[in-house]
Amino acid sequence: MSPVDFNTLDVYGLIDADTAEARAFTTYMGYWGAIAGVIEDRYGIDFHQPLVNDLKARRPVKKLTGQPFKGDEQGLRELLLGAWTQELGLYAVDDDDPRLMLQNLWNNVYAYYATSRAAAGFLLVRNNAVPTSHRKTLKALAASVKGSPIFPQPWSLTCTRHGALSFKGFDQPPQEVSNLAASPNPYDLLAKCLKTTRGRRLEDLKRERRQNLGRSQLPKGEGVRIDKSCEPTTVFDFLWRSRTRSNYGDPSMFYVGTLDHDRTPFFGPGVMRVFSGCFLPIGLRIRLG
Numbered sequence: 001m002s003p004v005d006f007n008t009l010d011v012y013g014l015i016d017a018d019t020a021e022a023r024a025f026t027t028y029m030g031y032w033g034a035i036a037g038v039i040e041d042r043y044g045i046d047f048h049q050p051l052v053n054d055l056k057a058r059r060p061v062k063k064l065t066g067q068p069f070k071g072d073e074q075g076l077r078e079l080l081l082g083a084w085t086q087e088l089g090l091y092a093v094d095d096d097d098p099r100l101m102l103q104n105l106w107n108n109v110y111a112y113y114a115t116s117r118a119a120a121g122f123l124l125v126r127n128n129a130v131p132t133s134h135r136k137t138l139k140a141l142a143a144s145v146k147g148s149p150i151f152p153q154p155w156s157l158t159c160t161r162h163g164a165l166s167f168k169g170f171d172q173p174p175q176e177v178s179n180l181a182a183s184p185n186p187y188d189l190l191a192k193c194l195k196t197t198r199g200r201r202l203e204d205l206k207r208e209r210r211q212n213l214g215r216s217q218l219p220k221g222e223g224v225r226i227d228k229s230c231e232p233t234t235v236f237d238f239l240w241r242s243r244t245r246s247n248y249g250d251p252s253m254f255y256v257g258t259l260d261h262d263r264t265p266f267f268g269p270g271v272m273r274v275f276s277g278c279f280l281p282i283g284l285r286i287r288l289g
Helices: 011-016 020-043 048-056 059-065 073-091 100-127 134-147 186-213 222-229 235-248 261-282
Strands: 158-161 166-168
Touching (some): 020 186, 020 235, 073 100, 073 261, 100 134, 100 235, 100 261, 134 158, 158 186, 235 261
């Protein structure tokens, strides 16, 4: 065993790596990477055409693309233009630009809004109506994931219960893994992402319920009931979580939590690949009638 050279040991680096900002950055970078890892595992690194082929073979997609859209064409154009405009923001800063640290913060925002605008277009075509809020959009997407095989993995993977932990859509039961793991199985880490995202959603619902009841504690069994009645938690919920974390959370995770510039370029590509993959299942080719 080689002796430790204490003259070159970066003690401050070890301390900084255990800060809340560093753990947050590592966690979110890992979750984005896990979603991208599942996409690449199923469709390869150059995943676009294999994913398109999978989508085209799905009956709900054939049904949608086999008939002209007779709804609000102008509304659909505006939603898709909004999605593409937000997408451009993902490429505003090059990997060697020192502003990339803060661009990573905004990439979470651009990715969510681009995806949600495309999703609203998809829901307009499918249901002839656009949800009027972010939460209603996420609920509508969860219902689509639950009730139809239109979405492939990883978008079909869900966490359906948090207390008595339950997942749907996984080929194998996911194993518990640390959110800080260096090289985890992407399916296991994605399950962790869905579990923790659902946990945060349930805390919000419980807080709302306590406020409505005017109580500091929920009645016995109410937390379980809330968990059972909550819609499945999807990848789209994580995109919302990342967006709100970037907009309203402490931004220091992006310039302190990175620890050094070498980690910064690993965050953006994961976000871009996930968005690019997300856009294909929901940005369907619709023939306007």
